[in-house]
Amino acid sequence: MLTADAKGVCVICPTPFTPDGALDETSAATMTEAYVAAGATGLTILGIMGEAPKLDQEEAMALLRVVLRHAQGLPVIVGVSAPGYAPMRALAARAMEAGAAGVMIAPPSGLRGDDAALAWLQGAAEAVAPAPWVLQDFPQANGVHLSPRVIAALAADPRCVMLKAEDWPGLDKIATLVGMMAKGEMRRIAIYGGNGGLFLPEETLRGADGVMTGYAFPEMLVRLRALLAEGQREAAMDLFEAHLPLIRTEHQPGLGLAVRKYVLARRGIIAHPTLRAPAPKLSDATRAEVEAMLARLARRDPLARLPAAA
Template sequence: MRLSSDAKGVYPIAPTPFLPDGRIDEASIDRITDFYGEIGATGLTVLGVMGEAPKLDGAEAAAVAARFIRRTSLPVIVGVSAPGFAAMASLAKTAMEAGAAGVMIAPPNTLRTDDHIVTYYRHAAEAIGPDVPFVIQDYPLSFSVVMTPGVIRRIVADNPSCVMLKHEDWPGLEKISALRGFQRDGSMRPISILCGNGGLFLDFECERGADGAMTGYAFPEMLVDVVRLVAAGERARAHDIFDAHLPLLRYEQQPGVGLAVRKYVLMRRGLLASDAQRKPAGGLSATARAEVDFLLARLARHDGRARLA
């Protein structure tokens, strides 16, 4: 199963579960993978930014990716971003041999010009091989690399194996409109656009032409709902369920503690055995946990899936 430019729906960014002593929690990998399949996700993404990929060594990264892939029939995208092309190519080869659908590549923060960005992705595509479908990860808030719509169009034109954009620019609604405009006027071939940022702008991103979400909010069922309802033309219902989740969504998007919030909620939902992160990591204070619990209780008034024991 290879990733293609017509991919749609929700590809949750899976967390990497850890036990309190820092070991990888394989049982929780299995449990959360099954959950994603049950809620209607159309794919999975592993070893992303919120998957704590930089905290894994090469063997661990390959093992984690392989366990997710073996556990599900859904297409799995594996993050292979690395400081050098040798490590990127090695993980991409291992992931694809294990059955991955494609890989995701983020730009290093050393890129300074449009030409540098375009050249980097051409070299990355050469390193992983022309038969490996890849996703551009456009996340300037984290990587400090700004890709204009024109730059993305150049990358797509240069690399037939580029089939998807993970769109995480902020503000970024006009970028989606510009890219879909390129497709309409024939100046760029169609690609899939899935959006991140915790789903914070998903309601309008889908209306602007995004194909869905690739992010890791602790209630990915809501993301599935929004994508489905927008596609069905049920705008009001899509915004109603999105608005109900917005306070918790916003809280989870705090830089530095967002993953701690997400893992805490996933633990409370029984999907992770522990909310542990590998060091260095930011944790939640008792006050912060109480605030999350308060938000969950308020959300439960509108969405019974947040009614936790």
């Protein structure tokens, strides 16, 4: 089970599809094995970047079963966010029965004010019981701003084990929560950054326990955290800055997942860069820009040395 002591790199997994839009279970297996080999300490499926709304529940369960078979014991978190409690309850129950380590919940759009957000999320936590759960704080996606007071109140639930902190700007918020835990003003839970890894060095230095994102080179995330832990801040920043153009390009709203899947396919981690329709497609110009970024990155990080594009 997922616990509040979690640390490291939890990779957000995309959902692989074949060119005709069918679930690609073979790629789901190779993807999972690649993330394990990269040093991931956990995996998350059916998140915002997992195209979860485009899957029916049977497809979601098929994906989970493949990932669990190939995760070599790593904890697998399942996104169960939905506008209402009934689908969350159903998916959480099936996921936990299949072997998931926990579930992730984000509030729906439309909640206004601390009291409304707190009440809805407390109800959601009851709906997914007895599963351990991760709170996703991502106001850029849903417009719901969670104050430190609300997060502390939710953390009082012993099944709330992690915050995925994606508020922006959010570094002071992370520092506030870390300080509240140090003073005993809120229960200790793990804090993981997100936002594609754009602020990973700063989040780590502010006290975050890890990162939960799907950047196409998760090995870099693992190495960067190790360098910071060893006190090699300049080396960590050099590594991060080499990858930053691609991280930024992957983080574009709407188009970012298409870029990420393109790079993952170029790396051989998934077989096809397909997004399930309706979805944006990369233009020839965008693909050329991504190839140029990969070529520049390869001069600074051998990880990005890939065969020539077909």
